[in-house]
Amino acid sequence: MSELGLVRPDMAAIVGQPYGVAVSYPVTASDIRRWAIAVHWPEPPPAHYLDPDAEAEGRLVAPLDISVFAWAAARSEPNGREIEVDPKYRAVGAMEHNLGVQPPELLRALNGGLSVDYTGVRIRPGDVIRSSTVIERYQEKESRLGTMLVTDTATTWTNQDGEEIKTARMSLIRY
Amino acid sequence: MTDVTTQAPAGEFEVGATVPPFTRTAGFHAWNRYAAVNYEFVDIHMDDEAGKAAGMPGAFGMGNLIWAWMHCAVEQWVGERGRLEHLECRFKSPALKGDRITITGTVTGRTTADDGSTVLELELWSENQTGTKTAPGTARVRLEA
Numbered sequence: 001m002s003e004l005g006l007v008r009p010d011m012a013a014i015v016g017q018p019y020g021v022a023v024s025y026p027v028t029a030s031d032i033r034r035w036a037i038a039v040h041w042p043e044p045p046p047a048h049y050l051d052p053d054a055e056a057e058g059r060l061v062a063p064l065d066i067s068v069f070a071w072a073a074a075r076s077e078p079n080g081r082e083i084e085v086d087p088k089y090r091a092v093g094a095m096e097h098n099l100g101v102q103p104p105e106l107l108r109a110l111n112g113g114l115s116v117d118y119t120g121v122r123i124r125p126g127d128v129i130r131s132s133t134v135i136e137r138y139q140e141k142e143s144r145l146g147t148m149l150v151t152d153t154a155t156t157w158t159n160q161d162g163e164e165i166k167t168a169r170m171s172l173i174r175y
Numbered sequence: 176m177t178d179v180t181t182q183a184p185a186g187e188f189e190v191g192a193t194v195p196p197f198t199r200t201a202g203f204h205a206w207n208r209y210a211a212v213n214y215e216f217v218d219i220h221m222d223d224e225a226g227k228a229a230g231m232p233g234a235f236g237m238g239n240l241i242w243a244w245m246h247c248a249v250e251q252w253v254g255e256r257g258r259l260e261h262l263e264c265r266f267k268s269p270a271l272k273g274d275r276i277t278i279t280g281t282v283t284g285r286t287t288a289d290d291g292s293t294v295l296e297l298e299l300w301s302e303n304q305t306g307t308k309t310a311p312g313t314a315r316v317r318l319e320a
Contacts, residue, residue, distance in 0.1 A: 070215075115261075
């Protein structure tokens with residue numbers, strides 16, 4: 001057991017193991033245009049997003065922050081270890097059940113922040129993106145709200161050529 | 176004679192320079208468009224009663240949309256001259272209907288990498304019309320050599 005007792009040995013054992021693997025549908029030019037229009041509204045997005053020749057000429061790239069899994073994934077790749085848990089755990093962002101481990105009894109949550117690293121490889125029409133997530137680490141903290149468990153997860157996207165696009169990190173605080 | 180109109184503004188990427196403000200009005204028109212591309216149909220962003228039940232004065236905006244606007248601010252500023260390599264932020268308070276949200280920042284560091292490219296460290300944040308920082312963050316941009 002960890003110092004403050006929130007990280008059980010079976011939780012510590014799943015750090016670094018991939019879960020939530022998903023593969024996108026091929027990204028379309030329309031996906032890219034609509035994302036750019038939505039996030040720039042009411043001003044138009046930079047002109048290259050709306051250039052009707054950009055796709056054919058290979059110049060159309062997606063905004064860095066686009067989500068290509070928002071509406072649906074083409075398929076997921078279960079790791080065979082997923083277990084069913086009460087929806088109350090999912091409601092606070094628990095992820096341990098994806099690796100066969102019962103989530104901790106911490107049913108309040110805060111978003112501790114986002115962080116992303118971009119490699120420079122861009123998403124273009126036709127790309128098929130694979131997403132995979134790991135728990136990077138658990139940390140325990142004392143706060144005025146009590147003992148808190150901070151879970152850092154890292155989600156990495158790669159394209160159909162195996163090139164890494166980005167790694168996005170989230171910090172989930174449960175207490 | 177130098178044609179100054181083709182040059183970048185003096186000091187645009189120097190330490191202490193300001194990231195040009197990117198300002199938008201929070202509210203259902205922006206949130207609904209973002210929900211539609213990000214499938215983010217959550218009651219707290221759609222319904223005042225749900226927002227009140229969550230302890231806010233009414234419906235409130237998505238952290239993800241602030242995140243998107245931070246990307247827009249950097250893209251609007253740097254364009255093809257460089258690229259965003261790293262961004263991080265914390266969401267301290269959400270945007271409410273009618274808030275004027277501005278993304279801006281300052282250049283806090285500037286170094287030259289081995290390949291000759293210039294790396295800028297930024298403070299980048301979201302603030303509302305009262306000047307309160309609602310999402311403080313940092314970023315790193317690499318300018319082309």
